[in-house]
Amino acid sequence: MSKKVLVLPGDGIGPEIVEQAVRVLDAVNAKFNLDIEHEHALVGGSAYDETGSPLPEVTLTKAKAADAILLGAVGGPKWDGLDMSVRPEKGLLGLRSNLELFANLRPAILYPQLADASSLKPEIVAGLDILIVRELTGGIYFGQPRGIRTLENGEREGFNTYVYSESEIRRIARSAFEAARQRGKRVCSIDKSNVLEVTVLWKEVMEEVAKEYPDVELSHMLVDNAAMQLVRAPKQFDVMVTGNMFGDILSDAAAMLTGSIGMLPSASLNAEGRGMYEPCHGSAPDIAGKGIANPLATILSVAMMLRYSLDAKDAADAIEAAVSTVLDQGLRTADIASKGSETVSTSQMGDAVLAAL
Amino acid sequence: MSKKVLVLPGDGIGPEIVEQAVRVLDAVNAKFNLDIEHEHALVGGSAYDETGSPLPEVTLTKAKAADAILLGAVGGPKWDGLDMSVRPEKGLLGLRSNLELFANLRPAILYPQLADASSLKPEIVAGLDILIVRELTGGIYFGQPRGIRTLENGEREGFNTYVYSESEIRRIARSAFEAARQRGKRVCSIDKSNVLEVTVLWKEVMEEVAKEYPDVELSHMLVDNAAMQLVRAPKQFDVMVTGNMFGDILSDAAAMLTGSIGMLPSASLNAEGRGMYEPCHGSAPDIAGKGIANPLATILSVAMMLRYSLDAKDAADAIEAAVSTVLDQGLRTADIASKGSETVSTSQMGDAVLAAL
Ligand SMILES: CC(C)[C@H](C(=O)O)[C@@H](O)C(=O)O
Ligand SMILES: CC(C)[C@H](C(=O)O)[C@@H](O)C(=O)O
Numbered sequence: 001m002s003k004k005v006l007v008l009p010g011d012g013i014g015p016e017i018v019e020q021a022v023r024v025l026d027a028v029n030a031k032f033n034l035d036i037e038h039e040h041a042l043v044g045g046s047a048y049d050e051t052g053s054p055l056p057e058v059t060l061t062k063a064k065a066a067d068a069i070l071l072g073a074v075g076g077p078k079w080d081g082l083d084m085s086v087r088p089e090k091g092l093l094g095l096r097s098n099l100e101l102f103a104n105l106r107p108a109i110l111y112p113q114l115a116d117a118s119s120l121k122p123e124i125v126a127g128l129d130i131l132i133v134r135e136l137t138g139g140i141y142f143g144q145p146r147g148i149r150t151l152e153n154g155e156r157e158g159f160n161t162y163v164y165s166e167s168e169i170r171r172i173a174r175s176a177f178e179a180a181r182q183r184g185k186r187v188c189s190i191d192k193s194n195v196l197e198v199t200v201l202w203k204e205v206m207e208e209v210a211k212e213y214p215d216v217e218l219s220h221m222l223v224d225n226a227a228m229q230l231v232r233a234p235k236q237f238d239v240m241v242t243g244n245m246f247g248d249i250l251s252d253a254a255a256m257l258t259g260s261i262g263m264l265p266s267a268s269l270n271a272e273g274r275g276m277y278e279p280c281h282g283s284a285p286d287i288a289g290k291g292i293a294n295p296l297a298t299i300l301s302v303a304m305m306l307r308y309s310l311d312a313k314d315a316a317d318a319i320e321a322a323v324s325t326v327l328d329q330g331l332r333t334a335d336i337a338s339k340g341s342e343t344v345s346t347s348q349m350g351d352a353v354l355a356a357l
Numbered sequence: 358m359s360k361k362v363l364v365l366p367g368d369g370i371g372p373e374i375v376e377q378a379v380r381v382l383d384a385v386n387a388k389f390n391l392d393i394e395h396e397h398a399l400v401g402g403s404a405y406d407e408t409g410s411p412l413p414e415v416t417l418t419k420a421k422a423a424d425a426i427l428l429g430a431v432g433g434p435k436w437d438g439l440d441m442s443v444r445p446e447k448g449l450l451g452l453r454s455n456l457e458l459f460a461n462l463r464p465a466i467l468y469p470q471l472a473d474a475s476s477l478k479p480e481i482v483a484g485l486d487i488l489i490v491r492e493l494t495g496g497i498y499f500g501q502p503r504g505i506r507t508l509e510n511g512e513r514e515g516f517n518t519y520v521y522s523e524s525e526i527r528r529i530a531r532s533a534f535e536a537a538r539q540r541g542k543r544v545c546s547i548d549k550s551n552v553l554e555v556t557v558l559w560k561e562v563m564e565e566v567a568k569e570y571p572d573v574e575l576s577h578m579l580v581d582n583a584a585m586q587l588v589r590a591p592k593q594f595d596v597m598v599t600g601n602m603f604g605d606i607l608s609d610a611a612a613m614l615t616g617s618i619g620m621l622p623s624a625s626l627n628a629e630g631r632g633m634y635e636p637c638h639g640s641a642p643d644i645a646g647k648g649i650a651n652p653l654a655t656i657l658s659v660a661m662m663l664r665y666s667l668d669a670k671d672a673a674d675a676i677e678a679a680v681s682t683v684l685d686q687g688l689r690t691a692d693i694a695s696k697g698s699e700t701v702s703t704s705q706m707g708d709a710v711l712a713a714l
Binding site: 065075084085089093119120121124134140141143146147148151155156157159160161162163164165168175176192194195196197198200201202223224225227228230231232245246248249250251252253255256257282300 | 613
């Protein structure tokens with residue numbers, strides 16, 4: 001039976017980078033006889049513009065029926081003034097929660113070919129390879145109650161709720177321990193248990209789940225210290241696991257350490273391993289439409305998709321090898337080029353990966 | 358009339374570093390005829406051990422009566438198992454909220470003498486001088502309701518509340534704009550307004566207060582992007598203003614960028630300018646009692662205290678000049694020494710600053 005991929009280009013540079021990634025998907029589909037079908041749908045600001053909703057019903061229905069989703073990025077200043085309930089981000093958050101994509105895997109890897117691109121000194125980041133496992137469907141992102149209300153004294157107050165149940169913590173803990181088993185066998189759980197009760201429970205459940213994984217070592221770190229340690233000595237980490245909000249902040253910091261956030265894919269998985277794949281970077285509205293965005297994170301997201309959701313390891317390996325080849329050839333989009341050196345366009349980078357396949 | 362300083366050594370390396378800072382305070386007190394009196398009191402884990410409370414009534418009473426407070430640091434693994442209501446951190450949080458020390462000023466400065474200590478490349482951090490203004494008595498640190506409860510299905514759930522009122526936001530906004538006026542005249546407000554309602558209000562009030570300061574430029578940045586930008590190009594910032602939790606994370610990351618977190622003081626001020634002064638670093642229990650901790654952040658906190666709360670600018674200048682002199686002389690505690698080079702002890706560093714005064 002054919003496998004279905006739903007393609008959601010989204011906003012900003014989304015369409016440009018997804019176009020190149022789909023070309024790569026088509027190429028491996030033919031080459032490896034994968035029998036993958038794909039169709040496009042709208043999400044985010046572009047969906048709002050067309051339909052009045054950032055997550056149209058038809059998109060959600062198709063997403064639920066798909067074996068995997070490839071997403072570009074959503075959002076941009078154009079929609080900043082909108083009410084929060086119809087903003088582009090709501091499309092992304094709606095997909096995550098409706099499909100229960102609770103396990104967000106964000107690798108932060110330093111590509112040896114791009115060692116110069118990092119702001120950190122080479123000895124601090126050479127060989128960096130950490131994985132951030134971020135809980136994606138709970139925490140303060142989705143907690144109730146939330147809103148802005150008027151107090152008795154007439155002034156307004158904004159409020160959100162940071163909440164996790166034991167079962168939510170348990171399943172993301174297991175995702176982290178499983179991932180660590182395939183890697184360095186160390187999990188560092190990030191909390192703020194000296195201040196926030198919700199993270200006291202988090203820490204406790206982590207300890208409990210650790211007992212199921214005697215071969216994996218668990219440690220704990222406070223989130224403020226984690227932010228410092230990522231700058232000071234990021235190689236001390238193997239797998240970091242944390243909640244939705246802390247994961248948002250720390251994974252972006254970690255990705256930026258590598259100097260190549262334009263290179264980093266991510267996977268958001270549900271309990272059955274179905275998933276949504278997207279670059280770690282955002283919609284970069286400032287460079288949208290210029291044809292200069294780096295499509296490699298999205299192309300590598302296709303590789304992750306093939307490996308984790310479409311049972312096509314060989315095709316995934318082939319894409320990753322092709323990306324490595326183009327880097328060896330010295331091809332660089334602007335974001336990963338050294339100052340003053342030559343750059344290629346989004347589509348030229350796509351061409352090069354196709355040629356290397 | 359004499360000015361009263363309450364000295365709270367706290368836990369871990371707190372007593373060692375505060376000892377040196379008090380020697381420096383005594384020296385400038387004599388030299389500049391400041392008529393400052395000081396007394397010591399207990400806070401944190403050491404207070405809990407002695408009295409059963411991390412913030413004994415007598416400490417709080419003395420704190421309220423003091424013109425300024427000098428704090429070392431609190432916390433350590435010894436007290437990690439305690440109930441949150443009596444943990445050392447509760448002593449610190451209790452002081453902050455009871456004295457309404459809502460404006461936490463955390464500079465992140467690269468000392469030219471220590472340029473090598475940063476993990477970042479010299480061109481990224483040379484000359485770094487940013488100020489993080491963190492709201493310190495509200496947000497999720499103090500929001501109600503909070504706790505761990507049992508759900509109907511029998512599982513437990515942890516919850517905290519992230520809340521800010523307009524007036525809380527307004528006063529910290531003014532602190533940030535006032536500070537920016539003395540510096541680069543730029544404020545960047547950090548929020549997560551694409552997801553959290555409370556930060557939508559935050560952003561709105563920042564805009565409103567900005568109108569009172571036409572000479573200061575206001576910009577906004579999402580917290581995940583801010584964490585990235587601190588790593589990528591920290592010199593783009595002048596003053597960053599943010600809530601309690603984001604400020605905790607970002608200020609630690611920013612301090613670590615300089616490679617000299619052992620050098621950075623902080624001030625926590627109330628509406629009348631009375632304040633508590635403490636190093637940005639923590640209680641470092643791993644090196645406590647070894648006499649190797651860096652006392653300079655605490656000594657520089659004394660300088661901040663003299664300047665902001667005790668109206669003794671000359672004495673503050675003298676301390677800062679003395680610290681600069683000892684750095685020029687090449688004196689380094691272990692945390693700021695280059696690998697393999699000679700180091701001095703906590704008290705030797707104190708001696709050197711006294712000699713340079
Ligand atoms: C666009 C935004 C809602 C999203 C998030 O905060 O989760 C993004 O920052 C991310 O990390 O995927
Ligand atoms: C000790 C802890 C409660 C405190 C905080 O989280 O505010 C510390 O990390 C700080 O930044 O001063």
